[in-house]
Amino acid sequence: MLELNGLSKRFGGNQVLQDVSLKLDPDTPITGLIGPNGSGKSTLFNVVMGFYVQDQGTVHFEKQQLDNLPPEKRCHTGLSCTFQDSRMLSFMTVLENLTAIPTPQLGESLISTFFARGRIRLEESKLKDRAYEILELLHLTALADKPAGSLSYGQRKLLEIGRVMMTNPRLVLLDEPTAGINPTLIQSLVTILETLAQRGMRFFLVEHNMPLVSQLCDRVLVLDAGKLIFNGTAEAARNDKQVIEAYLGSDSYVNT
Ligand SMILES: Nc1ncnc2c1ncn2[C@@H]1O[C@H](COP(=O)(O)OP(=O)(O)O)[C@@H](O)[C@H]1O
Ligand SMILES: [Mg+2]
Secondary structure: OEEEEEEEEEEOOEEEEEEEEEEOOOOOOEEEEEOOOOOOHHHHHHHHHOOOOOOEEEEEEOOEEOOOOOHHHHHHHOEOOOOOOOOOOOOOEHHHHHHOOOOOOHHHOHHHHHHOHHHHHHHHHHHHHHHHHHHHHOOOHHHOOOEHHHOOHHHHHHHHHHHHHHOOOOEEEEEOOOOOOOHHHHHHHHHHHHHHHHOOOEEEEEOOOHHHHHHHOOEEEEEEOOEEEEEEOHHHHHOOHHHHHHHHOOOOOOOO
16 A cells, blocks of 8 residues: 655765665555664654655555655545644643544535535534544543643543544554553553554554564564665564664664
8 A cells, every 4th residue: 555665865964764665565454664763764754744855766655656745635645644743732622632633524615614504514523423433442532521731641642643543544654652651551552553453444653662563563664774674574573683683783672
């Protein structure tokens, strides 16, 4: 579904991505992207989402070339939006944070506002239904009317994932979703990802916690100094000489 060809990106004299090509297969529910700190994982995601422009290479999603689309248009193709610029608003309620997501809905156009009030109300109630369904899944229903600012750090991260889900994406990119959240919430996150994956949503996941990668990811890609050095199962990655060397040569480590 996602296809990257020959992606390169440099910041000044720092070659951060070097000729990265990969394909995500729709039959693989969760693909992991791992690699030492600074190996270019977040940069790769930022290029795919359109937050950074690559120096070379192309990004295709389900055969559509995305390179000339700004980030906000990319989410209308079914790729997730991570809303880097429009962060969660702490004074709005949890529910409002979900329903305020710009989905390609009827209410956006003035003409349809004028001619189709009834349809817009219908759209709004559908949006609310979807928001409540997501809150249920995230175990946040009881907090629907609380200001988002009152949530714990971990709950806020779940809400951010909820905001991504509102656009009903087919592929979601998650960059270290478990960073800084407690073990109980990590377990609910795992259940949520597994449930959504079963329903057909696909994930591309950067994650440091190796037991979690082994548990969740059907396939793992490894970046080292901006190059893809491995593509296979998590089990095989752990035993791969090049992967082990990449981690040993860095200040990161593989949690086992
Ligand atoms: N906006 C930026 N400007 C300059 N350098 C950057 C920028 N973003 C990332 N880098 C550099 O790119 C390299 C890879 O960073 P990153 O993609 O964040 O790695 P990872 O997510 O794998 O830890 C690092 O050396 C980092 O300093
Ligand atoms: Mg990163």
